[in-house]
Amino acid sequence: MGRDFCAAYTKLADDLVAQLWTAATAGRGRVAGLALVAVGGYGRKELCPTSDLDMVLLHGGRSDRQVADAVAEQLWYPLWDLGLKLGHAVRTVREAVALAESHLETATSMLDVRPLAGGALTTELRQRAALQWRRHQPRWLNELHRSVLDRHARSDEVAFLLEPDLKEGRGGLRDVHALQWAGITGTENTSGPGAAADRSALTRLERQSLAEAAGVLLDARVELQRRTAKASSRLLLQEQDAVAHALGDADADVLMARVAQAGRTVAWISDEAWSRMTPATLEDAGKRPDRHPPGAGLLWRNGMVELAADADVPGDPGLALRAAAAAAEAGSRIGRECLERLGADAPDLGQPWPAEALRSFVRLLDAGRPAVAVMEALDQKGILVRQIPEWVAVRSRPQRNAYHRFTVDRHLCETAAHASERVVRVRRPDLLLVGALLHDIGKGFVPALGADHTEAGIVVVERLGQRMGFPPDDIATLVAMVRHHLLLADVATRRDLTDPATVTAVADAVGDPDLLALLHMLTEADSIATGPTAWSPWKSGLIDQLVTRVATNLAGGRPEDADEDFPTTDHLTLVGATEAGQITVRAGDGSLVVVAADRPGLFCRVAGVLTLHSLEVLAARAWSSPDGVAVEDFTVTPMFSGEPSWSRVEDDLRRAVAGRLSLESRVSERARQYGRNRGGGAATAHPSRTVIEIDNLASATATVVEVRTPDGIGVLYRITRALGSLDLDIRSAQVSTLGHEVVDTFYVVDSCGGQITDSAFAQEIRAEVLAELARA
Amino acid sequence: MKLITAIIKPFKLDDVKEALRELNVAGMTVSEVQGFGRQRGHTEVYRGTEYKVDFVPKIKVELVTDDADAQRVVDAVVAAARTDKIGDGKVWMVAVDQVVRVRTGEMGHDAL
Numbered sequence: 001m002g003r004d005f006c007a008a009y010t011k012l013a014d015d016l017v018a019q020l021w022t023a024a025t026a027g028r029g030r031v032a033g034l035a036l037v038a039v040g041g042y043g044r045k046e047l048c049p050t051s052d053l054d055m056v057l058l059h060g061g062r063s064d065r066q067v068a069d070a071v072a073e074q075l076w077y078p079l080w081d082l083g084l085k086l087g088h089a090v091r092t093v094r095e096a097v098a099l100a101e102s103h104l105e106t107a108t109s110m111l112d113v114r115p116l117a118g119g120a121l122t123t124e125l126r127q128r129a130a131l132q133w134r135r136h137q138p139r140w141l142n143e144l145h146r147s148v149l150d151r152h153a154r155s156d157e158v159a160f161l162l163e164p165d166l167k168e169g170r171g172g173l174r175d176v177h178a179l180q181w182a183g184i185t186g187t188e189n190t191s192g193p194g195a196a197a198d199r200s201a202l203t204r205l206e207r208q209s210l211a212e213a214a215g216v217l218l219d220a221r222v223e224l225q226r227r228t229a230k231a232s233s234r235l236l237l238q239e240q241d242a243v244a245h246a247l248g249d250a251d252a253d254v255l256m257a258r259v260a261q262a263g264r265t266v267a268w269i270s271d272e273a274w275s276r277m278t279p280a281t282l283e284d285a286g287k288r289p290d291r292h293p294p295g296a297g298l299l300w301r302n303g304m305v306e307l308a309a310d311a312d313v314p315g316d317p318g319l320a321l322r323a324a325a326a327a328a329e330a331g332s333r334i335g336r337e338c339l340e341r342l343g344a345d346a347p348d349l350g351q352p353w354p355a356e357a358l359r360s361f362v363r364l365l366d367a368g369r370p371a372v373a374v375m376e377a378l379d380q381k382g383i384l385v386r387q388i389p390e391w392v393a394v395r396s397r398p399q400r401n402a403y404h405r406f407t408v409d410r411h412l413c414e415t416a417a418h419a420s421e422r423v424v425r426v427r428r429p430d431l432l433l434v435g436a437l438l439h440d441i442g443k444g445f446v447p448a449l450g451a452d453h454t455e456a457g458i459v460v461v462e463r464l465g466q467r468m469g470f471p472p473d474d475i476a477t478l479v480a481m482v483r484h485h486l487l488l489a490d491v492a493t494r495r496d497l498t499d500p501a502t503v504t505a506v507a508d509a510v511g512d513p514d515l516l517a518l519l520h521m522l523t524e525a526d527s528i529a530t531g532p533t534a535w536s537p538w539k540s541g542l543i544d545q546l547v548t549r550v551a552t553n554l555a556g557g558r559p560e561d562a563d564e565d566f567p568t569t570d571h572l573t574l575v576g577a578t579e580a581g582q583i584t585v586r587a588g589d590g591s592l593v594v595v596a597a598d599r600p601g602l603f604c605r606v607a608g609v610l611t612l613h614s615l616e617v618l619a620a621r622a623w624s625s626p627d628g629v630a631v632e633d634f635t636v637t638p639m640f641s642g643e644p645s646w647s648r649v650e651d652d653l654r655r656a657v658a659g660r661l662s663l664e665s666r667v668s669e670r671a672r673q674y675g676r677n678r679g680g681g682a683a684t685a686h687p688s689r690t691v692i693e694i695d696n697l698a699s700a701t702a703t704v705v706e707v708r709t710p711d712g713i714g715v716l717y718r719i720t721r722a723l724g725s726l727d728l729d730i731r732s733a734q735v736s737t738l739g740h741e742v743v744d745t746f747y748v749v750d751s752c753g754g755q756i757t758d759s760a761f762a763q764e765i766r767a768e769v770l771a772e773l774a775r776a
Numbered sequence: 777m778k779l780i781t782a783i784i785k786p787f788k789l790d791d792v793k794e795a796l797r798e799l800n801v802a803g804m805t806v807s808e809v810q811g812f813g814r815q816r817g818h819t820e821v822y823r824g825t826e827y828k829v830d831f832v833p834k835i836k837v838e839l840v841t842d843d844a845d846a847q848r849v850v851d852a853v854v855a856a857a858r859t860d861k862i863g864d865g866k867v868w869m870v871a872v873d874q875v876v877r878v879r880t881g882e883m884g885h886d887a888l
Contacts, residue, residue: 040826054826069821076820080862085814090821099825106825 001247002219010045013053014038014116017075021117024074030067033060035118036075037125040087043112044177046218049225053079054087054109058121061092085231093125097132104143107133108181141182145274148178158217158263159396160406162685166221167233171263173221175270176214182277202273203340210269216262219247220255235259237685252685253400260407261396268380271373276336294326295360304335313345320346320383321360328367328374343381348389352469361468365433368420372413379409390460393444401684403739405531408443414529415439415522422521427514431474435481435518436525438464442482457482480515481522488523492542493736494706494745497549498566501699506546507553516554520547533739538618538637567623571595571631578629583657587646591635596657598630600751603730604720605656606632608663611714612670613649614639620733663717671713684740690773694762696755702731702747703756705765709773711742719744722772726765727751777872777888778846782837783811783865784857789835795856796839799849802888804839815862834865840872840888 017036025031040054041047057075059068072090079086091099100107110129115122133140151168158164158171167173179202202210221233223243228236235243244255294300297311297319305327313319320342327334334342349357364371378384385391394408406414419436423429441464442450442457450456461482465475487509495502510516523543527535552558567575574595578584583596592615594606603622610617615636624630638644655661690709698704707719716735723730723746731747750756756765784792789806796804810831817830841849846869853867877887 073820077862080814087826088815088818088820088822089824089826091823095823103825103827105827109826 002215002222005222006046006048006218009047009049010042013042013047016079017053017055017116020075020078021071024071028067028071030064031071032119033064033121034058034068034071035121035125036116037122038114038116039112040109041112043109043114045114048218048222050085050229050231052085052087055089055116056096056125057088057090058093058096058118058125059090060121093121093128096125097128100129100132101136104140104147107136107140108144108177111181141277144178144182145277148175148270148274157267159260159267160398160410162400162402163234163236164259164263165234166217166224166259169263171265171267171270172233173214173217175266176210176217179210179270179273182273202269203336206269206272209265213262213265213269216258217266220259223247240685253398256398256400256685257396260398264396265380268376272336275333292326292330294330295322298323298326298338301335303330304333305330305338306335307338307341313341314347317347317349318354318357318360320378320387321357321364324371324374324378325360325363325367328364328371331367331370333373334377339377339381342383346383346386349387349467351467353467355469358468358470362430362433365416365437366420366423366429369417371420372410372417375413388464390441390444390464394441397444399443400686401739403531403533403684403741406529408440411529412437412440415525418525418528419521422525426517426521428474428477428518431477431481432518432521434468434470435478435485436522438478439482439485439522439526454483454486477515477518480510481518484509484515484519485522485526488519488543488546489527489539492546493539494734494743495698495704496732496734496747497542497545499699499701499747503546503549503553505698506550510550510554513551513554516547516550531739533737539736566621566633567631571623571633575625575629575631583654585650585653587649590637591633592649594630594632594634594653594657596630598624598628600727600729601721601724602630602657603632603733604717604724605661605663606634606653607720608667608714608717609649609652609656609661610634610636611717612652612663612666613644615644615649617716617733617735619735620730622730622732624729667714667717674713688741690770692766692769694756694765696757699747701755702749705746705748705769706743707745707769707773708741708743711737711740715742715773716744718772718775719746719769722768723748723765726761726768728756728765729753777840777875777884778843779838779840779870779872780846780849780853780867781870782853782857782867783809783834784837784853785859785863785865786833786835788857788859789837791856792837792853795852796849799845799852801839801841801845801849804837807836807838809834809836813863813866817863820862832863840875842885842888 021036025034035058037043037056037058038054039056041051042054047053055075057068057072059065068090072088076086076088089096096110100110107129110125111133113122113126113129151174152170155165155169155172158166158169161169165172183202220235220243223246224233224235224239225231226246227239227242240252240255244250244252247255249255249258294305297308297316298305299308300306305323307313307323311319323334323338323342353361364374367374375384379391379395385395391409394412397408399406399408399411404411416433416437419432423432426432438457438461440453440457441460442453442455445456445460446453448456449459458479461478462475465478470478487506491502491506497503510519520543524535524540527539571593574584574586574593578595581597583594585595586593592606592610594602596602603620607617616639618635618637620632620634622630622632652661656663687710688708690707692708693704693706695704695706705723709715709719716733720730720733728748728750731749733747734745736743736745748756750761756762782792786808793804811834812829812832816828817832818824818828837853839849850867850869857867858864874883875887876883
């Protein structure tokens with residue numbers, strides 16, 4: 001496993017190279033002046049299954065060149081013919097050092113020089129390379145740090161991705177190497193991760209943690225490359241089960257949790273070490289935190305929070321949170337010594353928390369983005385779980401799908417950070433911040449404390465709220481926030497907002513305008529912190545609409561139905577202008593209106609044509625006049641950038657409505673081309689099945705059919721085809737995309753215009769929709 | 777019918793042309809291209825920075841032949857282009873569905 005493999009493989013390579021060297025130099029003159037060295041990963045003895053063998057053949061200069069060339073050929077060709085990849089070069093020591101002078105990557109590869117064959121030149125190279133590194137150390141350190149930051153900006157975090165890059169990602173093996181190189185001051189070679197890290201940059205404990213974390217990543221990388229025989233270090237979803245099995249993990253979830261934890265440790269230690277080694281590059285000119293005193297027992301040093309001489313760590317429970325709050329508010333960090341002592345000696349807060357501790361906690365969360373890094377520090381030293389034991393359950397807990405970008409704990413911190421930007425819009429900022437931090441904590445307690453994360457969360461927050469010392473009313477509010485944290489988003493994207501029953505249901509559940517405001521801001525913060533696909537202007541608009549209507553309702557007002565009447569006068573004009581048997585199409589500006597003779601299946605045909613033209617349906621409404629003319633209004637957005645050719649859309653619509661277009665074959669063909677998942681990359685570790693809900697309570701006039709299914713081309717077409725084939729009349733539709741899943745909600749009535757009350761018929765609807773989707 | 781593509785060292789073009797002429801291959805298309813393989817464009821005695829990848833000028837020769845002749849053509853090209861050094865290139869073969877002679881409209885084997 002891991003390191004053992006690397007050592008063994010390196011030994012194998014060394015033996016082979018030694019043999020080739022003997023053969024290449026046998027019977028030649030002037031070979032005493034040559035030397036062969038390993039550099040880079042090969043020099044570090046860290047050969048993974050598909051790593052390059054990086055070597056340099058050293059020679060003494062012009063007179064040696066011919067021999068060197070001849071020997072080189074006899075070394076490289078056999079290795080190439082064996083299918084190995086080489087990083088090969090033939091140089092004098094001076095040439096090598098000169099190259100290292102100007103190029104960071106070459107300079108760092110020279111730090112890992114290891115002799116393979118030959119003599120004195122190796123020593124000369126090592127000495128001169130180390131000398132050169134030391135001489136330019138300040139410049140190299142800066143460049144190295146910058147390259148680390150660049151890489152972080154380019155690649156995503158090992159701790160959070162569904163398919164992390166174990167080498168290049170933030171918190172990956174390259175970060176470990178960078179720390180090793182930064183720590184080199186003498187001539188000793190490294191023999192393992194963290195072994196030669198500079199004393200002043202990392203503590204012994206940190207070096208140990210780093211080595212362990214690097215070991216986890218290396219193990220996974222070696223197994224991955226063994227399986228795929230490719231040079232990539234990206235732990236693809238399809239490989240995770242096999243790698244987990246090979247490493248003795250029960251399943252991929254266990255493996256990825258370990259990898260996430262390792263990535264997090266490396267990222268954290270890397271951040272800390274760099275901030276100590278290059279304080280100058282990190283200090284932001286504008287930030288001078290020495291202004292406000294940080295609080296009792298604390299002081300500022302080097303821009304960071306440190307313990308004052310009179311600090312009593314075991315006897316002052318609120319000290320840790322006070323330090324954290326001060327650091328976050330100043331956009332800075334807690335100093336290393338302070339962190340170490342707090343980690344060692346900070347007590348738990350007791351029950352209930354001292355009032356000052358709760359205040360500090362809220363101040364910490366209120367600080368916003370800087371609080372995320374400070375909370376990471378508290379968690380790394382075990383302080384966070386000491387003071388909030390329930391945090392253990394969500395620590396580094398991956399969510400394993402592309403919709404949720406972060407692990408659960410990081411998602412909670414991110415939500416709190418986004419919530420801090422919204423505190424002006426609620427009456428109780430403290431409840432918003434604490435509620436944001438705890439809203440998903442139930443995810444760590446399923447199924448122990450509840451069937452889903454909302455139920456479990458309620459139990460945990462009830463308990464925590466008491467411990468934190470909130471009065472009963474506040475605890476009730478926090479619990480309500482957890483209970484309803486998904487309510488606004490779900491209703492806004494899956495229900496007809498103009499239906500009074502929708503608004504009433506939410507108003508009844510929420511009951512109070514202050515809670516409504518809290519939920520509104522929590523919903524925004526939660527969505528933004530979930531991932532890039534979880535928030536959009538469309539979704540935001542829907543939620544704003546819902547909140548406005550509910551607020552009006554709660555204030556006793558009646559909903560304004562003026563501007564939302566469907567069909568509008570424009571629509572009715574179009575109806576009047578359409579002769580019998582004709583169809584009218586009005587397209588543009590994100591909406592498409594079709595007027596035609598009413599029939600079941602009209603909706604589905606329009607949906608099909610829209611799919612063919614890469615138009616995504618966000619919502620739709622339909623109405624029919626007493627004499628059988630239907631108006632359907634679709635809100636659409638192009639799937640790829642650029643406007644579609646509306647005239648072509650119109651042509652296809654006419655043909656489709658007239659029954660002259662084979663939608664089935666065309667949509668299927670398109671679905672085949674694009675694959676079931678739109679876009680590349682894995683969607684989720686645990687793909688879901690289709691779920692269909694049929695509900696008569698959400699509306700007084702229609703039945704709500706809600707279909708949750710993996711997203712794909714033609715899904716809307718298929719579902720509406722099923723509904724149409726059962727003669728169901730679609731009044732309105734909402735399409736909500738959750739990552740790679742989609743929730744399509746339809747308000748339907750049967751052919752008599754009433755709700756579907758026959759449960760047998762409801763079963764038929766389910767069966768038909770499932771059958772259509774299975775056909776995709 | 778098969779499309780045979782060969783990437784070769786530029787100075788080997790005459791040798792390859794000669795070898796193909798001996799096989800009575802009627803025509804070919806030649807283009808100037810750039811590329812690299814496993815050695816990233818570096819010579820055996822490489823003196824630059826390890827991390828540089830260099831595009832090296834090559835010649836691409838393409839021709840379409842009958843299935844029966846394809847293997848013989850490949851063997852001939854490989855033999856003619858070889859110098860036993862890195863950078864010699866590659867030859868590959870792909871199935872062709874249709875060939876048409878523009879002037880006459882002949883198709884398939886008649887168009888070769």
